[in-house]
Amino acid sequence: MKQFTSLYRNAYGGLSQEAWMLALVMFINRSGSMVLPFLSIYVTGPLGFSVEQAGIILGAFGLGAIAGSFLGGWLSDKIGQFYVQFLSLFVGGFLFLFIPLFTNFVSLALAIFIASTVIECLRPANSASVAIYARPENVTRAFSLNRMALNLGFSIGPALGGLLATFSYEWLFIADGLTCIAASFLFFFYFRNKNPRNEAPQQNKAAAIVEESPYRDRPFLLFIALCSLFAMVFFQLFNTLPLYYREVYALPEWRIGTLLGLNGLIVFTVEMVLVYLLEKRFKLWRIIVVGCLLNGLSFLLLNLTSGAYMLYVSIFLLSMAEVLAMPFMVSFIVQRAGERKRGAYLGLYSFSFALAFVVAPYLGTQLVSHFGFSTLWWILGGISAFTALGFYLIAPGLLKGRPKATEQEAVPLDLPAV
Numbered sequence: 001m002k003q004f005t006s007l008y009r010n011a012y013g014g015l016s017q018e019a020w021m022l023a024l025v026m027f028i029n030r031s032g033s034m035v036l037p038f039l040s041i042y043v044t045g046p047l048g049f050s051v052e053q054a055g056i057i058l059g060a061f062g063l064g065a066i067a068g069s070f071l072g073g074w075l076s077d078k079i080g081q082f083y084v085q086f087l088s089l090f091v092g093g094f095l096f097l098f099i100p101l102f103t104n105f106v107s108l109a110l111a112i113f114i115a116s117t118v119i120e121c122l123r124p125a126n127s128a129s130v131a132i133y134a135r136p137e138n139v140t141r142a143f144s145l146n147r148m149a150l151n152l153g154f155s156i157g158p159a160l161g162g163l164l165a166t167f168s169y170e171w172l173f174i175a176d177g178l179t180c181i182a183a184s185f186l187f188f189f190y191f192r193n194k195n196p197r198n199e200a201p202q203q204n205k206a207a208a209i210v211e212e213s214p215y216r217d218r219p220f221l222l223f224i225a226l227c228s229l230f231a232m233v234f235f236q237l238f239n240t241l242p243l244y245y246r247e248v249y250a251l252p253e254w255r256i257g258t259l260l261g262l263n264g265l266i267v268f269t270v271e272m273v274l275v276y277l278l279e280k281r282f283k284l285w286r287i288i289v290v291g292c293l294l295n296g297l298s299f300l301l302l303n304l305t306s307g308a309y310m311l312y313v314s315i316f317l318l319s320m321a322e323v324l325a326m327p328f329m330v331s332f333i334v335q336r337a338g339e340r341k342r343g344a345y346l347g348l349y350s351f352s353f354a355l356a357f358v359v360a361p362y363l364g365t366q367l368v369s370h371f372g373f374s375t376l377w378w379i380l381g382g383i384s385a386f387t388a389l390g391f392y393l394i395a396p397g398l399l400k401g402r403p404k405a406t407e408q409e410a411v412p413l414d415l416p417a418v
Contacts, residue, residue, distance in 0.1 A: 015145060018133035021190050022126065023149035028183040029089065029122075030153025034161030034172040035096065036061065037260045038253065040243050040365070042169045043108070051243070053105055055365030058239055060109040062358035064116025069354060072121030081132075084125035086188050092119035093180030100170040119180065133194070148272065154264030162257020214348050219398055220336055224352045226390045227329055231356035232363070233295050233380045233387070237263060237318060240364040244373050249308060259315055266319035275327050284332045285395030289388045291325025294318075296384025299377040336398050 035042075043049040043057055068088075075084045095115040102108040130146055164171040214220055237260070245251045245259060278287055298317035301310055333349050367376045 016133060016135050018191070018194060019130065019135075019145055021186075022129055022133065023145045025085075025089075025183045025187045026126065026146055027149040027153045028179055028186065030150045031156045031160075031179060033154055033157035033176065034164065035099075035176045036238055037158040037242060037257065038161055038165055038169065038172055039112075040239055040361070041165075041246055041253070041256070042172070044243065045246075046169055047103055047108070049105060051365045051369040054243075055239070055362040057105075057109050057112055058361030058365075059358050060113040061116045062354065062361065064113040065120045065357055066351070066354045067113075068117040068120025069123055069350065071117065072123060072125050075121060076125045081125040081129050082191060084121055085129065086184050088118055088120075088122040088125065089180045089184030089187065092122070093177040093184065095119075096173050096177035096180065099173050129191075148268055151264040151268040151271070155261045155268060156264075157261065158257040158264075159254075159261035160257070162252075162254035165253035165257070217336075219394060220333075222390070222394050223333075223336075223398060224348055226387050226394070227349060228352040228356045229383055229387045229390075230292055230295060230325060230329075231353045232360045233299070233384050234318070234322065235357055235360035236299070236364050236376075236380065239361040240368055240373070240376060243365075243368065244302070245311065248373060249311065251308075259311060262312070262315050263319045263322070266316060267322055270320075271323045271327065274323055278324075283396075284328045284335075285391055285398075287328045288325050288332065288395065289391050291321045291323075291328070292384050292388035292391060294324065295321035296381040296388075299384075300381040303374050303377045332395065332398070 039058060039061070040054045043054045044051060049057070072084055072088065092115060095111070095118055099108070099111050099115060102111045126146070160175070161172050164175060242256055242260065245256045251259075294317050298314045298321060301314050301317070330349070364376060367379060
């Protein structure tokens with residue numbers, strides 16, 4: 001027990017007060033993440049849309065995430081990360097309050113896209129804040145703190161959302177909007193007079209990217225394609241899995257929220273410890289391969305066995321797949337990129353996940369609509385096996401001759417979610 005607590009104490013000790021406040025802002029924001037996990041149920045239930053239409057609306061959310069990522073980065077350079085974060089949280093919160101007014105398919109899809117675009121502007125601006133407000137010696141751990149806050153918040157948001165949905169789905173949008181607005185006020189009043197600790201000097205990054213573009217690195221592009229396939233399978237957690245819980249097992253909303261929230265709780269509890277232990281003992285690509293296999297197995301179990309208890313086993317395996325694959329994908333890419341190309345490489349990785357977030361709901365709901373959940377789970381298992389094989393064949397050669405990344409190089413990224 002002393003060793004266990006020591007791991008967490010060493011991981012989070014010495015972080016700046018600003019880093020903790022940024023994590024608190026993200027925790028409040030993510031604790032209100034009640035719309036996305038229940039969006040597919042909301043549009044197919046109270047609104048009476050088809051499963052295919054639900055996939056399109058979820059895809060609109062993903063398109064907004066892509067647009068917001070680019071827009072947030074551009075605005076951060078133009079008006080500064082402080083204003084982008086405040087306006088994203090404040091305006092995005094108010095937009096969520098009005099979404100229940102849109103019950104027409106086209107208007108709802110457009111409203112979801114606009115709200116997602118605004119709220120996702122937060123991500124690049126928040127990443128910039130973490131980098132400039134953290135102490136120079138532990139920037140990476142400040143990013144890790146943010147990721148832990150996000151996962152802890154996601155363990156709470158869906159569970160509370162499930163309870164609220166038993167009364168009215170409109171309360172999901174109200175709670176999501178109010179937590180965004182509350183986070184915006186906390187951020188504004190704490191950071192309005194704060195000066196950056198270690199703002200990086202301006203560099204000619206564009207020249208470096210042109211000279212050594214990841215788009216010319218063909219083995220890396222294959223690696224990125226495999227990352228996107230992994231994400232398309234994993235993102236069924238937000239899309240078809242809630243529908244499966246309701247339509248096959250007839251679970252009430254509060255139990256669906258508890259199952260989805262369990263994912264964030266598991267990741268929050270074990271990720272830092274497992275990453276710390278495994279990275280010292282195994283090659284990165286081996287850990288990623290295991291994560292891909294667990295990703296598929298979590299869905300295959302739904303076909304191979306029955307019983308409500310297996311739903312918890314499945315979500316546990318899916319959470320372990322996230323823990324084993326995602327952090328090590330980022331570390332792998334950092335080592336492949338080197339110092340000069342890191343931003344371009346990580347940017348392409350982030351885009352691949354955002355693209356998967358758009359494609360996953362459409363493909364998943366189309367397959368369910370035409371062939372059923374059982375067929376979808378078999379296909380996801382096959383995709384995961386193919387992805388694991390691809391990493392097994394491609395990844396070992398990508399790091400030959402590359403220096404091992406240091407702690408300061410391993411910058412974790414988070415997923416697009418509200």
